[in-house]
Amino acid sequence: xxxxxxxxxxxxxxxxxxxxxxxxxxxxxxxxxxxxxxxxxxxxxxxxxxxxxxxxxxxxxxxxxxxxxxxxxxxxxxxxxxxxxxxxxxxxxxxxxxxxxxxxxxxxxxxxxxxxx
Amino acid sequence: xxxxxxxxxxxxxxxxxxxxxxxxxxxxxxxxxxxxxxxxxxxxxxxxxxxxxxxxxxxxxxxxxxxxxxxxxxxxxxxxxxxxxxxxxxxxxxxxxxxxxxxxxxxxxxxxxxxx
Numbered sequence: 001x002x003x004x005x006x007x008x009x010x011x012x013x014x015x016x017x018x019x020x021x022x023x024x025x026x027x028x029x030x031x032x033x034x035x036x037x038x039x040x041x042x043x044x045x046x047x048x049x050x051x052x053x054x055x056x057x058x059x060x061x062x063x064x065x066x067x068x069x070x071x072x073x074x075x076x077x078x079x080x081x082x083x084x085x086x087x088x089x090x091x092x093x094x095x096x097x098x099x100x101x102x103x104x105x106x107x108x109x110x111x112x113x114x115x116x117x
Numbered sequence: 118x119x120x121x122x123x124x125x126x127x128x129x130x131x132x133x134x135x136x137x138x139x140x141x142x143x144x145x146x147x148x149x150x151x152x153x154x155x156x157x158x159x160x161x162x163x164x165x166x167x168x169x170x171x172x173x174x175x176x177x178x179x180x181x182x183x184x185x186x187x188x189x190x191x192x193x194x195x196x197x198x199x200x201x202x203x204x205x206x207x208x209x210x211x212x213x214x215x216x217x218x219x220x221x222x223x224x225x226x227x228x229x230x231x232x233x
Contacts, residue, residue: 043221045221092162108163
């Protein structure tokens with residue numbers, strides 16, 4: 001399994017501002033993902049972060065609101081833009097080392113707990 | 118489309134007893150993987166156990182086992198000899214096989230509370 005870190009671990013932000021969350025992995029991985037978990041809810045995939053190309057967004061999520069970077073095989077960032085209280089969630093990155101195999105497990109970072117006032 | 122159903126929003130279990138957390142799924146793909154994750158109050162997602170759709174035997178990992186009933190499309194998690202540290206949210210998840218199908222679909226979760 002991979003060791004994944006996220007920064008910040010938590011933050012309280014004012015509406016209208018933006019926050020960039022970092023995800024760092026201790027080894028090169030092919031697939032990185034960003035999930036959102038709203039309070040009391042399950043996890044929802046925001047997008048797949050592709051190295052060297054634009055992220056692939058799920059239905060209901062757009063690049064202008066959640067821009068993602070993936071400059072190399074160990075690092076990715078997610079920005080939550082123009083925040084509103086509805087963006088208050090836990091944001092988690094996950095990684096997968098071997099794509100295309102159902103046996104490969106996604107491992108998650110510790111999450112970033114965001115509160116928007 | 119993939120779908121995961123967890124019908125138990127919350128469970129209370131006496132310490133040292135075994136507990137079964139229910140999970141049913143729906144998919145038209147014959148090749149898929151099923152996962153269980155534990156989420157303590159800290160918020161991290163901890164991988165527990167995996168079961169592939171073609172696996173002949175039920176998966177086991179220490180005190181965790183997966184009761185896989187393919188015909189019923191169920192993948193229940195069994196925790197033996199429960200401990201206070203098992204108190205957490207538990208999520209069942211599924212993904213379909215194949216390159217480009219890395220998306221995990223999660224159930225709504227079950228909050229497990231172990232009573233001393």
